[in-house]
Amino acid sequence: MGKHHSKLAPKEIKELSSKTGYTSAEIKEWYKGFLRDCPSGKLDRAEFQRVYANFFPNGDSTEFAEHVFTTYDRNGDGNIDFREFLTAMSVTSRGTMEEKLLWAFELYDLNKDGSITKDEMTELIAAIYKMVNVDPSASTSDEPRKSPEERASEIFAIMDRNSDARLTFDEFYEGAKTDASLLKFLEGQG
Template sequence: MGNHNSNSLKHMKDKEIHELASHTYFTDEEVRKWHHHFFKDCPNGRLKKETFQAIYRHVFPQGDPTKFAGFVFNVFDKDLDGTIRFDEFLMALSITARGNVDEKLDWAFSLYDIDRDGHISRGEMVQIVSAIYEMIGPDPAVAGITAEAKANQIFDNMDFNKDGLLTIDEFRGGAKKDPWIVHALTMDPTSKPGYRT
């Protein structure tokens, strides 16, 4: 997305705003509003993991979203520098808030693929599902089934070729058949109306 210098992004030109809008599902005006809020809360142009996790704790007070928020942070942080720039934030937010099902599933695949090797292992599935359980806290919908059992159930239903690894195609196909996964895709607090960094 061009120049990532936080000082230049602090005062974006119309051309830069339009470029971001053209790569997202946001209008120029929405980019301006998100930009204003982002820099109001992150004056140096960088959102730190601790701040991101605090946002999740505010939205999910009934549980402990720290681990899940950390995994989500790692997906937003495309350049792996330990912070989220405005353009990284906006691009990910665009997909999680307004992307189509396949875009959201591709994004979710990158969330579950913790080691970024292009596959989801059973262990990675267990880590993410456990983090979701911790985040949502007590939930009657999953009462009686442990996070590990739920993760194994999901994994077994998705691993069509039974090789112990999920490809993106297996993940997409299995997720579309599993309402729990589809529901989990909507648990992004940054996509809620009125959310600010």
């Protein structure tokens, strides 16, 4: 979808429907909204960060939005086209647990080498804290807040079964599916 299209071709709709599970009507509605917000047919990094900032007005979502942008931008061209956008939306909104965890794994795997290090996890957790305006030094009496480093260490203690300081997708998947609060956190919701 390199150029601006006013309509999606029936073949594109069929492919997107097969890949995402959205109906033709849903795809057309998503496309109409996407073009309204992105008349060029592409969403660039800066605009993506502005949109994200609207969802988190009390925090700084810049770093987290950058990581999400990179995960959405499957072809690495510096823009999110409609196909990339809809595919990601499908996974995050109605994907299976395994699809959502694969997406989250790709988000945490900052250098895209197929594993997550404690530094990568710490960086993403720090970005989540900034986005939701959590100050780990400001503890409540009920529950002390953990720093991003402490939280990453805690997650690695649960998930890194072979203690090699790297999480594979299998370790990530197995660890996350056994702990509901961890799963929610890893998906960026908790």
